[in-house]
Amino acid sequence: MTIISVPTDFNEEDLYVDLRRIVQHSLFLKCEGFNFAGSIKLKAATEMVEAAEWIGVLKPGSILVESSSGNLGAALSLIAASKGYGFLCVTDSRCNLSARRFMEAMGSRVHIISEPAADGGLLGARIAHVQALCASDDRYVWLNQYTNTDNWKAHYRTTAPAIARRFPQLDVLFIGAGTTGTLMGCARYFRTLQRQVRIVAVDSAGSVTFGGRPGRRMIPGLGTSVRPALLDESYVHEVVHVEEPDTIRACHRLARRGFLFGGSTGTVVSGATQWLSRHEDQDLTAVAIAPDLGERYLDTIYQTNWLHDLYGEDVLNPDELATDLTA
Numbered sequence: 001m002t003i004i005s006v007p008t009d010f011n012e013e014d015l016y017v018d019l020r021r022i023v024q025h026s027l028f029l030k031c032e033g034f035n036f037a038g039s040i041k042l043k044a045a046t047e048m049v050e051a052a053e054w055i056g057v058l059k060p061g062s063i064l065v066e067s068s069s070g071n072l073g074a075a076l077s078l079i080a081a082s083k084g085y086g087f088l089c090v091t092d093s094r095c096n097l098s099a100r101r102f103m104e105a106m107g108s109r110v111h112i113i114s115e116p117a118a119d120g121g122l123l124g125a126r127i128a129h130v131q132a133l134c135a136s137d138d139r140y141v142w143l144n145q146y147t148n149t150d151n152w153k154a155h156y157r158t159t160a161p162a163i164a165r166r167f168p169q170l171d172v173l174f175i176g177a178g179t180t181g182t183l184m185g186c187a188r189y190f191r192t193l194q195r196q197v198r199i200v201a202v203d204s205a206g207s208v209t210f211g212g213r214p215g216r217r218m219i220p221g222l223g224t225s226v227r228p229a230l231l232d233e234s235y236v237h238e239v240v241h242v243e244e245p246d247t248i249r250a251c252h253r254l255a256r257r258g259f260l261f262g263g264s265t266g267t268v269v270s271g272a273t274q275w276l277s278r279h280e281d282q283d284l285t286a287v288a289i290a291p292d293l294g295e296r297y298l299d300t301i302y303q304t305n306w307l308h309d310l311y312g313e314d315v316l317n318p319d320e321l322a323t324d325l326t327a
């Protein structure tokens with residue numbers, strides 16, 4: 001039995017889904033969405049808040065302010081509510097309505113930016129808004145997930161050791177890249193361990209993180225329009241880019257087997273599957289990190305009108321999705 005009195009005290013760290021029957025490759029999916037914030041961002045949020053308290057930047061009366069596409073915002077809302085801080089989330093029009101409602105239910109405020117900056121897109125405009133707020137009132141504390149090293153340290157301390165413990169023979173680890181906190185924390189940990197683990201970053205097509213050209217991205221979570229300051233590419237062995245229709249197909253394929261995951265997970269699973277298809281000749285122990293669950297995407301990725309409007313009527317091929325339970 002687990003009994004807790006603060007929401008951050010619970011996080012399922014040891015759940016993996018064996019995806020062999022769904023993706024036809026040996027792939028274990030580490031589920032990071034089973035906590036009260038519903039995503040992996042609870043780890044980064046907790047680490048950043050505790051470090052800011054420790055150095056005295058965050059104190060009674062402080063108001064946290066952060067730019068987030070939804071999931072870090074949800075995590076900070078929960079922490080702020082449980083510790084008695086204010087929280088203001090600066091997001092953009094791609095933020096899911098359910099993520100916004102989650103934050104507001106916990107007493108947080110949400111500012112939505114809809115005009116991209118000339119240089120830096122919507123993310124650039126969000127950051128400019130956060131900076132203006134901080135300049136206007138010294139109660140605001142911006143932890144800045146894009147530059148805060150406690151973001152990646154959370155994964156160096158928790159996510160990566162948990163995987164290393166369960167998979168001593170790990171060959172390849174697939175990690176989605178947003179701020180690159182998860183990626184850099186895990187990559188640094190495996191480098192320190194001196195284990196021959198291939199680190200494969202999974203990014204959305206249209207993201208500039210690894211130097212690609214900016215393009216339309218409608219699914220929040222992974223990808224950036226400004227290169228993340230935390231990224232050190234020397235730790236990353238390979239990068240796979242995933243088109244949004246492939247993310248959507250991966251999400252629906254998992255859902256048809258009873259696993260409702262979010263957009264970031266669909267992207268990581270699609271990227272991992274593509275990569276494993278190119279390395280079929282090798283017998284590999286492969287793990288992918290699933291950052292989120294699917295409930296927050298019921299009005300987008302799992303909603304037919306939204307899908308057809310953005311990606312056309314053929315985005316989901318019924319034959320491809322059909323459940324073959326004999327596989």
Ligand SMILES: Cc1ncc(COP(=O)(O)O)c(C=O)c1O
Nearest residue numbers: 071178179180181182221264291
């Ligand atoms: C659901 C979800 N998955 C993945 C990520 C990216 O993780 P990271 O910021 O550690 O790269 C984010 C970032 O906001 C996210 O919200």
